[in-house]
Amino acid sequence: MSARVMQARPPGDERADAMIQHGGSGMPTALVGMLLFIASEVMFFGGLFATYFNARASSAGGWHPPEGGHLDLPLAAVLTAILVASSFTMQFGVWAIRRGDQGKLRLWTGITLGLGILFLAGQLYDYSQLGFGLSDGVFGTVFYTLTGFHGAHVFGGVVGLTIVLARATRGQFSGRNHVAVEAVSMYWHFVDVVWIFVFSTIYLLR
């Protein structure tokens, strides 16, 4: 709603008024845009997953990390738990602001932001311990590309959460006007779901 009203228009423009009245039902415009953007992101990760499965299918000597390297399943499982939990805390924040509860929005957004940063830190620590690099054969290449681009998307989500938290601190959201919170939460859930696929593909489907 808010995005539409915020579009500049000349005073007394009947057309724009009619548009708000007639075209304003259903999902807010900004969320439609976010959903479509997420659809394109799904295809982007689809492309990366295709490179992963292609490399795996054409690998001759079994599918495993290069000599001297290993995958840290327990740490990855902990990171998975952190990211899944952050999806819940994000949703609690959304439900809070739908009720108009600004304090709870700040609380849950802050917790989500903390969990996101924790995930990124954990991933960087994981990278430092694995014992193989991006240029060590095709396993290293697809592993770091897939997890790295997911990490980049988490970072994008962290930036979005920071903006939401800053705006929430200034009291810019209300029960009626919080489309940015909804949009960032959609994106955050998407990043979480992608991680579940990345985790299952790399760590579980062995």
Place this chain on the structure above:
Amino acid sequence: MATTTLEPQASEYRRSWVLDWLTTVDHKKIGILYIVNSFLFFFAAGILALVVRSELAVPGLQLVDQDTFNQAFTMHGTIMLFLFIIPVLSGFANYIVPLQLGAPDMAFPRINALSFWLLPLGGGLILSGYLFGGAAAEGWTGYTPLTNRAEGVGTDLWIIGLLLVGTASILGAVNFITTVFKMRAPGMTLFRMPIFVWTVLVTAVLILLATPVLAAGLIALFIDRNYGGSFFDPSVGGNPILWQHIFWFFGHPEVYIVILPAMGVVSEVLPVFSRKPLFGYKAFVFATIAIGLLSFSVWAHHMFTTGAVFLPFFSFMTALIAIPTGIKMFNWLGTLWRGKLMLKTPMLFALGFISMFLIGGISGVMLASPPIDFHVQDTYFVVAHLHYVFFGGSVFGVFAATYYWFPKMFGRKLNEPLGKVHFWMHFIGFNLAFFPMHQLGLSGMPRRISDYSGNPEWTILNLISTVGAFLIAASIIPFLINVVATFINGEPAGDDPWEGNTLEWATSSPPPPYNFDRLPPIHSERPLFFLTHGHGHAAARPADLEEEPSDDVEHRGGAV
């Protein structure tokens, strides 16, 4: 017409002329920026085409060395596709779609500006390879292992430039789809949308879903080239064929990305200049959707000779596309049938589209058959086919759109005699340039070579082709003279110079900011036609007649 006046006090924000264009978020100005930018790249890529054709005019290496030649055809293909055809059609869509929907602007005006400004940046990066030791030279398809082993930064600049252009496309697609679903005027149901809007919608969905896959592939290529990755390097477990899969998973929908909006343009032009409604509106819409769906299941027909794909499936799916495309042919022919044809320049280009695209479609079905494809893979037959589709199809559509919508954009009509000179030079030059390539390909001349053996058949066909290419280039001269002369002293167009059907003709030329003060009632896909011609014609469509409430008649009476 009374419906088009806008109150003069509509708040206008004073800025200098340059700053106004640099910072505009008005979809009409952004559309014009898109179109001007695209035509600049068109001229650059056209000059590169002349370099290629000049070198090939006669056997031997006369003009350029092999590396320069490789750069020329690579940049020609890349710029023509990614920085001319796709963006110029996006430009027309930017200008026209909100008008045809009766909307004040696109859904996200500022993202719209961002999508535009990424284009000159990306295109500049791609071309800047020439300044840093040579542009990319592996063909517009960038096949590995050529690309992941190519020396020099030209290929890296090509990758980064394409990523930026692709990002622009994706943001534009989000914007178009959201605009179509959220910004339609009251009464503008999905099945009352003009055909051009439908084709832009399906195109946007294809862009949204196909372009990110190319982005993933480009990033993989960049990692291979710069960070020691091995996606495409078989010595450490990679697979060079993977690039072809990724590229064509994007590349085949891309073919429809460049042809569908041009089909939409033709489907707007034909009814207006035949004085008839489009024959089979819904069939056309469903055919467009069918082409969009099928386009995701045919990519491997570019890869028949790799031996890595299942030939019967991809051959069959490719042949299936001929069905919705054939439906469209019947839509167009049925529209022309017993119409009152007016052979103005936009109509000539639309008819040129139909005839040339038909030839490209037929050679496309031939190529869908693996035995023929094995014979002509990577020959000039493929070059002939793709130019009949891209140039005979899309570019003719672009010029139809230019002549058709120019009066709306600038308030003046392009000169008809000059337009006809342009068309005929263009049409004859096109066929001279590209028809002989069919025969060259069938007799085995490979594409992307800078020299060939001097057998008499190849030499004469190549020479004809080169003459045709220069005739196409020359045809641009009357076009440019026409544009300049029209700006200086063109015939004023008025709001509706062609007696159009759709809403863009209901506002002034050029339209005011925010497009409409008041809209005519929308009860069909031709609201303006019913506004100006009333019930006499509507009687042929009882459904519309019943829907039209009586107060519209009074409104119309007041307006005329």
